[in-house]
Amino acid sequence: MIEINNVSKSFEDKPLFANLNLKVEKGEFVIFSGPSGCGKTTLLNMIGAIEPIDNGEILVDNLNIQKRKNQLHYFKFKLGLLFQNFALVENKTVKENLNFVRKECRSGVSIEQALEWVGLADKLNKKIYTLSGGEQQRVALSRLMIKKCDIILADEPTGSLDSKNAEVVLDIIKQFHTQGKTVIMVTHDEEIKMRGERIIHL
Template sequence: MKAIVRAENVSKVFDMGKVQVKALDNINVEIDEGEFVAIMGPSGSGKTTLLNMLSALLRPSAGEVFVNNKPISKMDDDELAIIRGKTIGFIFQTFNLIPRMTALENVMLPMWFAGLSVKQREERAKEALEDVGLGDRVDHKPNELSGGQRQRVAIARALGNKPDIIVADEPTGNLDSKSGEQILQIIEELNKNGKTVLMVTHEREIGLRAERIVHIKDGKIIENEIRKTGRRSPK
């Protein structure tokens, strides 16, 4: 399997004025194409920092992250934005929809950034909203939708530019169990259809839905748990 995202000796230090916080410490990890990987760890363990690093939101302080074999540490803001826009679809815990835009407009937004025509944007956005079961909610604003529906709009938005990777940060964290389950099913379905999925969660039960769980603590990977074969391999 080809690695779609790869971190080599990655460290991340946050400069908090007088103190420096080492959020990631010499991380090595590979995410293969089509894989469903969960990143788990207690709060403050650095799991979100790792996710941000692997999804080109942050540059490493040391080491290198490769997305589709392209090193990101030397890229400028715009190059990173383009990588994120075209290669990665984001799903956030708090949905992060833009409140004054309709569902359709929210879904169209990343396609606008990627330079698609209005026609293409509309077609794809409607299709994506239908795929997540919200074909009849295109003109609703986020505050007119339930939490689960909002997260589905966010998923539709993540799919607009047909990204290779879906990055989900606690995607069910703000949802009731029923809606959460629906979201997880959609994510699993996406993975079955070939999308690489990278998900952060602190709930074991949700992590178990992935093929592999990367356990992180104090900025270090402490375990690489492969679920599919039932093997537990120490990092």
């Protein structure tokens, strides 16, 4: 369970959140929605321990993720991140990118199995920059299959994709959810919002 307790966050003395309280149950698929600038990505990044909070606490399975001593365990074993820009090393091959995670995590899932799952078994030795946007996002998704994670935070994961590739990516994210993972996704797309179990408007 993710618990946000009395969290406040300001930028340059402008309050974004004040005493925010929110719970996300284990295995939920939650959508953060709202107008530009309302704090969707900031909230996602706070849950991901990427963005610090001013006051309050965020607990994940009773682990306070603001404490540095807890963050290594959180990043290594609980958290998976999916970005709009894919966060891949473009001049490295698919295999090299996935090896970064494979060496660190040793989840039992091979690189080949992960690529087969996302339909990219034939791209193992291709450089990232030669792949389409949809293929790059699927490589990022295969990385989450290799990594040990119970929670997936996805920030506009289809924002730079055409509708066909967006559908493929959403289907894979939904499969993660059916496997029991908690998914929190930021989107402004009205159709994508309907994929979640719960929409939180900010």
